[in-house]
Amino acid sequence: MTTETIRSTVAARRSTGLTWARIRPLLIHLALASAALVMLYPVIWMVVSSLRPGNEIFREPGILVKDLRIENYRLGWNALTEPFTRYLLNSAAVVFGAVLGNLVSCSMAAYAFARLEFVGKKFWFAIMLLSIMLPIHVVIVPQYILFSQLGWINTFLPLIIPKWLATDAFFVFLMVQFIRGIPRELDEAARIDGCGRAGIFLRVILPLMVPALATTTIFTFIWTWNDFFSQLIYLTDPKMYTVPVALRSFVDATAESSWGSMFAMSVISLVPIFLAFLLGQRFLIKGIATTGIK
């Protein structure tokens, strides 16, 4: 090496130099990317494993697939007493009823709390906030008794009707917060144009609170889809099983040999959550940041 080339490399290193200020962001990225990979690796591995033949789950920790097989999906789909389609439809029905219920009942309550003046407002508002923190276990036994006396066990009613009665109070709170940000002048303008309370709610507030409604929709969708405790309690007939309850019975019913098909159905059950996450990230993140819901 000539002195000239040495001199030029030294000069090059000085200008593009490996200084701390340049290395630091790289190191941070490296650390963040490895943390992200470690976190998501098991999930990615589950997806890949579900596409592998039989028992490779217990031998192959890598995530490269040589040949794609969908036999696990075919087997898993029909492994229980009902085809998996049934459980997916059941879950979809529960989710649909719950989302609609939350949208209607929570927005009505939120409008009253955010915009109307009435006797006992502070009292009810405090009760509403407290009810957010109430553990479901305290009410589940009498609720079960109530719903079983109504003949609602093994129907979707115990999972849907409470949502039509705004029992998910965090959404009421989320919407109250949102409505408070809508200028009151708009209400006034509508009132002058002859709108009553219902008119203002339907024509002014609801169209303007679409972002809050979207957040509610996505969270209700994900929580109801994942909900296990109440679905386990109210649905005991395999025909009425939702996806989580069916998956759980899969764990009980099958030996270690069918992990492949169990993984396949688990992956199927996560697809809607993942889609909701992709489509609704913006609303999810805003929703958590403003109310601290999970």
Place this chain on the structure above:
Amino acid sequence: MSALGELGSLRQKKPAGQKKDNLAAYLFLSPWLLGLFLITIGPMLASLYLAFTDYNLIQAPEWIGFENFTRMLSDERLHNSLRVTFTYVFVSVPLQLAVALLLAVVLDRGVRGMAFYRSVFYLPSLLGSSVAIAILWRQVFGTEGLLNQVLSLVGIDGKGWISDPSTALGTLVVLNVWTFGSPMVIFLAGLRQIPAMYYEAASVDGAGVFGRFFRITLPLLTPIIFFNLVLQIIHAFQSFTQAFVVSGGTGGPSDSTMFFTLYLYDRGFGNFDMGYASAMAWFLLVIIGVFTAANFFASKYWVFYDD
């Protein structure tokens, strides 16, 4: 901003003299009020009554006074379930919040692709409560699971992490820490509120990275830390799905993952001992209430409000 903040500010007086619209308001509130009384308060009072009875769903409830509560005093499995639950709450919540805070601080320092990382770290919070992930956990921490396969690549002999009573609860703690994304997002929102001029002033005064973190970030973030702490503790006390599925519905091995909620389910819906289950439910409510109140009380000494 938060539900907790709202509760605190309810005491402030609003200017009087506004026109009331009671009828319209109560009409709008009617679904919520109906739910409050039929689905929440009614059942709460009913379960309070049932807590003093012996009731198996078939015969009428029989009043037995404090018998359920004295039984709880001598119920070894219940004591064990309390130990398991407390260990879970007081190990996993601080760990989860520490990881959430660390990553929030790193991401807040203007990392490129911040939104991407935030999303990736947040995703497990949505997946974490599902049965599918619990099934995955069963495999990953099983004798021939993913973790042991990876460990054997580097020459370490693993063990059945879930079948060993000394590590089974640990796998659930890991699962809870894994869902640090939602407190992280709340921390990130809180970090945005800290004015940049505080940091600039500190830098001028010669504060380093750690100085700025411990003297500015941490004190100004204490309200958010407090909020996350209260929320996550309440949440962790009620954990059910993961322990239930990972242990195959038994709370095993040797009751090492028998959360209080699992034992409650076992009594109420496994054995239809509804009176005892109700007593347990009220006990849980009292525990959560006491810890939340203690949290609020202690907050006076460490939470700093900048206004």
